[in-house]
Amino acid sequence: MxxxxxxxxxxxxxxxxxxxxxxxxxxxxxxxxxxxxxxxxxxxxxxxxxxxxxxxxxxxxxxxxxxxxxxxxxxxxxxxxxxxxxxxxxxxxxxxxxxxxxxxxxxxxxxxxxxxxxxxxxxxxxxxxxxxxxxxxxxxxxxxxDVNLKPKAPIDFTPCQACDNPCRSACPQDAFANGFYSRISCNKQMEADERGKDVFKQPDDKLPKPRIKYCRACELSCPVGK
Ligand code: B12
Known part of the structure; x- marks a missing residue:
């Protein structure tokens, strides 16, 4: 090897x-x-x-x-x-x-x-x-x-070409409305998620901590790898 x-x-x-x-x-x-x-x-x-x-x-x-x-x-x-x-x-x-x-x-x-x-x-x-x-x-x-390991080649994989892109319609901020990803729209959701912090207890917690559940709509709706 x-x-x-x-x-x-x-x-x-x-x-x-x-x-x-x-x-x-x-x-x-x-x-x-x-x-x-x-x-x-x-x-x-x-x-x-x-x-x-x-x-x-x-x-x-x-x-x-x-x-x-x-x-x-x-x-x-x-x-x-x-x-x-x-x-x-x-x-x-x-x-x-x-x-x-x-x-x-x-x-x-x-x-x-x-x-x-x-x-x-x-x-x-x-x-x-x-x-x-x-x-x-x-x-x-x-x-x-610090050494030159032989780089791996990028993979030839185009799963989105034959897909109707449920990731794009799942976005609660319509961040793909113009056909490309809008960081500004996506970030609005991230800020909303931060305002909606959940505080709850997990079994291993000593104290309850605020947790942020950032939006994952565009990844959870993707059919690849499921
Ligand atoms: C800042 C940041 C954010 C910001 C801004 C995101 C953005 N894309 O601008 C906000 C807070 C909005 C955000 C949101 C999210 N993020 Co974020 N974020 C980052 C962070 C810290 C830097 C990303 C960045 O600024 N990229 C630069 C901009 C210019 O990139 P870009 O818009 O995607 O466009 C470039 C690429 O697409 C690239 N590109 C395009 N074509 C090609 C082709 C080739 C061959 C190559 C090499 C590159 C390439 O070039 C574009 C620039 O011209 C990274 C961690 C890191 N250190 O990299 C995580 C990261 C990108 N985020 C991640 C995730 C998961 C999310 C969220 C799902 C939220 C969440 N629950 O974590 C959402 C999804 C957003 C989305 N659909 O893109 C993961 C992505 C994992 C993955 N499978 O890709 C990362 C890598 C963090 C991690 N923990 O691994 N994020």
Whole structure:
């Protein structure tokens, strides 16, 4: 097994549902990074390892935002997988590995572009990465690695072409009314979700915490991977 295959297999063992590899150079030239201009990197690296964690409809709590580190239970799982993988990569190969933060303004990358270039999925009509395995119901996290791992090729997968796009009609803000995704309309829903914070107790809570259940209409209505 080559090194990349061993790493992707280890990511799976550590709990990632999906994983991929792209080169940092190609990612910095990707559409989102072009739109937002050059990022100011203090890190040097060759490869971007992207981890995906399935967020199935029947485990909605994975996506509920709370006030603890990591934001959501699903993201905390991804943070832990990245931490374990970093340790293994250092011990097994001696690589320098930097797990990246979620937010781009805090030094993160655009994760959808990373997932597409890393061969995990394709951009769907709902503006989300659609995977063969789980549709868009996946969350991502990335690590930078200082060696050139052979990038995976983007996949040839066009599930939205023959679909009548229920994702677009499901949007409560009609964010696709003009035929493309409107961040402004989508964000109105996110703000409404924040105002409607739910406070309730979970079995493992010491105190009730406010949780935000952000809208997922455009991903939960997608038939791919169901
Ligand atoms: C800011 C942000 C938001 C903002 C703005 C979203 C936006 N797209 O502008 C708000 C709060 C509105 C939001 C909403 C949601 N978000 Co959000 N968000 C982010 C964040 C932090 C950055 C995204 C961003 O600004 N992208 C830049 C803009 C320009 O991207 P864009 O509008 O999608 O357009 C670019 C791409 O489509 C790309 N592109 C187009 N074609 C192609 C082709 C190729 C080959 C490539 C490589 C790229 C590419 O180029 C476009 C720019 O020109 C990321 C995490 C991260 N670090 O990346 C999560 C992220 C994108 N969000 C995610 C999710 C799930 C959601 C929500 C469902 C809410 C929720 N419950 O979590 C909604 C869905 C919105 C939607 N349908 O797109 C997931 C997506 C997972 C997936 N399967 O794709 C991410 C990756 C976070 C995660 N935890 O994994 N989000």
């Amino acid at each position: 080559d090194i990349r295959a061993r790493i992707l297999a280890k990511a799976r063992i550590l709990g990632a549902s999906l994983s991929g590899v792209s080169s940092l150079d190609s990612l910095l030239g990707s559409p989102s990074h072009q739109v937002y201009g050059e990022l100011h990197w203090t890190l040097s690296a060759e490869s971007v390892l992207v981890l995906g964690l399935e967020h199935p409809e029947n485990e909605p709590e994975l996506d509920w935002w709370d006030d603890r580190d990591g934001g959501t239970p699903g993201n905390r799982q991804l943070v832990n997988i990245a931490k374990d993988l970093k340790q293994w990569l250092q011990e097994e190969f001696g690589f320098n590995v930097h797990p990246l933060p979620y937010h781009v303004e805090k030094g993160g990358l655009f994760l959808k572009d990373a997932a597409i270039l890393g061969g995990i999925g394709t951009l769907g009509s709902n503006n989300l990465v659609i995977t063969k395995e789980f549709g868009p119901r996946v969350r991502f996290r990335a690590l930078l690695i």
